[in-house]
Amino acid sequence: MGMTVGDIAQAAGVSQATAARALGGYGSVSEDARRRVLAAAERLGYHRNEVAASLVAGSTRTIGLVVGDIENPFFAAAARGLTDVVEAEGQTVLLANSDEDSEREREAVAALRGRRVDGLVVATAASSEADHLRATVDAGVPVVLLDRPVSGLKLDTVMVDNEAGAARAVRHLADHGHRRIGMVTDTLDIGSSAERVRGFRRGARQAEVEVDESLIAVGGATQEEGYRGAFSLLERRDRPTALFTANNFMTYGALLAIREVGLAIPDEIAIVGFDDFVWATLVNPPITVVSQPVGRLGQEAGRLLLERIHGNGGEPRRIRLRTKLISRGSAGEETS
């Protein structure tokens, strides 16, 4: 533990510089010296103090990840994709949860920046308040936006085609005879959610379905709020015949509400959710979803960030990954 290059140097009978070179594998060291140093290091169980190395190198080989909640399978999968990519480059991930709260997000970013992360991947809670991100980039710390665009801030961003995916879902519902379609979403402060609502409207227009704005239930980013939103729609006399839910929390909440109200899927209420989930095929009936390549989202974010860290300048890039509709029956499709 308390072992330093100096100790190794002494044990190997060379200067600290030589030991450092042998250990670091840079500069030139005689074969003999190198062997002695390496042997001493091995014998004494030396491991480089990365924080000291970071101080001089000006790089911590650590990248920060700020998500709403790592317990959310979406973020967990993205985190996994990210860690896989960056660890392959010797980077490690510092994790922070924002609980979708802008203030907590600020604190998280500050904490990570204080620890001098080489870069940051953030799924920002509020697409409008982004001065902390701008300040970070201005300070020379690369930031990649995950899943959620930010208005008025050109930054590397990795997301899915939210609008197209949502529109697709609505058309799918319309194709199966639905004219009265409700939507359950979390706050529109979340960039991707705002896009999905736009997609909802667009899809309706394309399918020539009238959009009843009162059928768009907007709530918080929790399952309870999803439940509440869906419930409010379902208890109306003129309730919709189909629901489009903007993410898994909303989907889950809506399914609870549907069960609570006692409606049969898909005959009394159809449903299509944004984002696939592991159990979608095991609930009854299986749930039709717009699936997104979540792991890849994290991977691409990692790649983009690594490029920036490696000094790649150039215009910010926006990567849009494609979503895919997976038809399982909950929209009233014929399934075998």
Place this chain on the structure above:
Amino acid sequence: MGMTVGDIAQAAGVSQATAARALGGYGSVSEDARRRVLAAAERLGYHRNEVAASLVAGSTRTIGLVVGDIENPFFAAAARGLTDVVEAEGQTVLLANSDEDSEREREAVAALRGRRVDGLVVATAASSEADHLRATVDAGVPVVLLDRPVSGLKLDTVMVDNEAGAARAVRHLADHGHRRIGMVTDTLDIGSSAERVRGFRRGARQAEVEVDESLIAVGGATQEEGYRGAFSLLERRDRPTALFTANNFMTYGALLAIREVGLAIPDEIAIVGFDDFVWATLVNPPITVVSQPVGRLGQEAGRLLLERIHGNGGEPRRIRLRTKLISRGSAGEETS
């Protein structure tokens, strides 16, 4: 960014030492100097370089977490509990996945130690190979074991009453008329799984049910392996009438296998899973589980670790949290 205490000191017209004291809130500084320093820092947007501070303090205020896979809801929930507790103390979590591979776990631990984490929480992949953990503790870096005990290594450990919980599940199945009960588990290298198998045997004994060892399907730690294990049991002529699955991956895999084989739950095959999951109430029928307080597992691990970091010596502690059987119908219970 390139701002240092020296810069602030200069801007405030004081020495670096005074600026550092004012900024760090220690030592004694005149009210006047303090104000000037703080004002300068604010104005120039100074933020302490924590890596430099870490180097001198010998503490990074960072703790390492090594799990099998953050995408696994169990680990995600534990991670969340852990971050909540340690962030409240100003610590941040460095995350690494081992994929339940001993070698990758070693590398992860090495990488985290190199970054001089103040402590480590690890859900170790192999309960028998623990020299890397022992070495870590010996080097003075506190380690808390999460979820999985390690044989022959006395360390702070937070886990659930695996054996009791598993026994309870089996008795529950026996209480509902099952005499031929199979078990699907991942590798016994995983400490908690080994305990659950012991609990399986114990529960059977208590319920005076004969244990057919060939009915214990042991596989890898993936859903596919869970599927495979369950399938192998279900396609037997003398197949069990009930299944106990050792964790969520196994439960999920088993449910797929059950569907594949075309058996009805609970009439043709009953099932009880270890560890609750969000969708358990929405699959049909709802799944009976032995639930564990996963978030608390992470929290307690955090508390234990923080205590050690704060210099609390004393004997290693083992915390066992209680599991709870939640009856939902998949074991053939009468449900309203």
Place this chain on the structure above:
DNA sequence: GTGAAAGCGCTAACAC
């Protein structure tokens, strides 16, 4: 109360 100076463990000029 304040400043000068040493040092955390490492890397990297710069001489030899």
Place this chain on the structure above:
DNA sequence: GTGTTAGCGCTTTCAC
């Protein structure tokens, strides 16, 4: 090829 030396940005004696 190797050693000496000067920092990286911070904290912390030790004088004054």
